[in-house]
Amino acid sequence: MSSSRHRVPLEAGLPIATISGEQRLVFASASDFDHAWDVGIFYLRIPENLDLDDARQFGRELISLDSAYRQIVQYGKLEGFIALENNQQTKLALRRERWDQHYPADVAAFGRQLDTIGIAIIREVFNQSGIPETLWDRASGGYTSGGGDAFLNFVHYDTRNPDWGLRPHTDYGFITILDASAPGLQIEIDGQFQAVPILPDHLIINFGEALHFITAHSDRPVGAVVHRVLSQQSTDPIRHGIVYFANPDLDGILWQFDVRGEIKGSSSVEDLFALLEKNLIQNRK
Ligand SMILES: [Fe+2]
Numbered sequence: 001m002s003s004s005r006h007r008v009p010l011e012a013g014l015p016i017a018t019i020s021g022e023q024r025l026v027f028a029s030a031s032d033f034d035h036a037w038d039v040g041i042f043y044l045r046i047p048e049n050l051d052l053d054d055a056r057q058f059g060r061e062l063i064s065l066d067s068a069y070r071q072i073v074q075y076g077k078l079e080g081f082i083a084l085e086n087n088q089q090t091k092l093a094l095r096r097e098r099w100d101q102h103y104p105a106d107v108a109a110f111g112r113q114l115d116t117i118g119i120a121i122i123r124e125v126f127n128q129s130g131i132p133e134t135l136w137d138r139a140s141g142g143y144t145s146g147g148g149d150a151f152l153n154f155v156h157y158d159t160r161n162p163d164w165g166l167r168p169h170t171d172y173g174f175i176t177i178l179d180a181s182a183p184g185l186q187i188e189i190d191g192q193f194q195a196v197p198i199l200p201d202h203l204i205i206n207f208g209e210a211l212h213f214i215t216a217h218s219d220r221p222v223g224a225v226v227h228r229v230l231s232q233q234s235t236d237p238i239r240h241g242i243v244y245f246a247n248p249d250l251d252g253i254l255w256q257f258d259v260r261g262e263i264k265g266s267s268s269v270e271d272l273f274a275l276l277e278k279n280l281i282q283n284r285k
Contacts, residue, residue, distance in 0.1 A: 014196065017205075018045045019117060025124035037128070040225035041187055043202040044177075047117065052179060052242075055110045058103075059154040059240045062092055072102055078151070087164045088232055091243075093153040103152070111152040111244070114177055118246035119144055121175050125211060129218035130259035139214045141252035141269065143174060149249050155241040157184075157232040165229030165239070168193075169280060171208035172273050173247035178204040182239040188226035196227075209276055210248050210269070217256045217264035 015032035017025050025044075027033040036042035046052060062069055069092055074080030079098065083090045096115070099108035122144055126136045136144045143149075157165055165184050178185070185204065186193040196204060207222045215221040232239050248254055248269045256265040 014039070014042050014199075014204075016043045016045060016199075016202065019047050019120050023116070023120045025121050033128075037220065037222055039187070039189060040223045041196065041204065041206040041227075043199050044117070044121075044205050046201050046203055047113075050113050050117075051106060051110050054106045055154075055242055056179070056181070056240070058107050059156070059242055062154055063156060063238065069102075083158065087166050087229075088157040088159065088161050089155050089166060090158045091153050091155040093151055096150040096152070099152060107152075111150070114152065114244040115146065115150055115246075117177060118150065118175055118244065119146070121205060122211070122246065125207075125215060125220075125222055128220040129215045130220065131215070131218050131257045132259075132261045135255070135257050135261055139255045139257055140174065141248035141254055143246060143248060147249070148252075149173075149245075149247040151243070151245040151247065153241075153243045153245070155243055157229075157239045159232050159234040159236070163231060165232050166227075168226055168228040170224035170226055170276070171206065171245065172210060172276055173208040173245045174211040175208060175246045176206050177244040177246075178206075179242040180204065180239065181241070182232075182237050184230045184232060184239055186228050186230065188228075193228065208245075208247075210254060210272065213267065213272060214254050214256055217258045219259050 015027055015036040017027050017036065020026050027036065061067055070081045072081045072092060074082060079093050079095055081092050094102055096111065099111045122140060131139060141148055168188065180198060183195065183198055185196040187196055206225050206227065209224045211222055212224045250269050252269050254267055254269060254272060255263060258264050
């Protein structure tokens with residue numbers, strides 16, 4: 001995405017979307033829609049049927065050192081109860097396949113509600129992209145029809161560690177859905193970081209690299225916004241986050257189509273993520 005499109009000042013506030021009764025992502029105006037697609041992040045009014053209160057309560061209870069959920073074993077590097085080493089995040093992170101095994105039933109059901117929201121958002125990205133609908137499922141490695149990979153993570157920030165909340169990065173997947181209890185999120189626009197305030201009754205949605213990849217040759221590509229979380233202090237209210245990542249399957253393939261449905265490129269998800277990881281490490285040097 002060219003920086004020339006990042007011209008809308010954030011002081012005006014991020015645009016706000018809703019999910020309609022037909023499960024469509026809608027904005028109040030065309031300029032709000034343009035703004036959201038240009039910056040790669042927007043607020044989503046919390047749908048009335050979303051059971052957020054129980055999920056928030058579940059996240060808050062993970063703070064307790066005797067919570068049984070802190071004993072969930074790690075599966076690889078990305079799942080289980082994890083205290084990260086180069087930032088303040090402490091989290092319980094699980095892929096969709098393990099929600100029923102480890103999460104309470106209402107939390108697993110909440111994750112599936114977020115699946116529905118994720119699909120609605122990605123379908124609107126495709127809709128605007130001009131890529132023929134018959135190809136959406138293939139382009140997204142099955143995510144638009146309920147497949148793909150999804151994480152539902154419960155995060156809090158360990159203020160005994162005087163590190164970044166989260167270092168600047170882009171998300172690798174399609175979209176990220178965030179419910180945060182306290183400020184700290186910032187996004188980079190034209191080389192400058194700007195705060196994304198908490199807006200009560202709204203989630204924060206941002207686009208990721210996989211979505212950027214699959215729309216790159218379409219009529220309306222989307223960009224992955226660079227973001228970070230400021231270091232949280234012990235004097236701050238504890239920052240809780242519920243984070244849902246809509247991702248492609250790690251062993252899948254992503255396809256780039258143009259509006260005529262012609263293939264313009266492809267990548268294994270593994271290769272795309274490895275390239276992003278390499279760039280991230282180089283940028284840190
Ligand atoms: Fe992120």
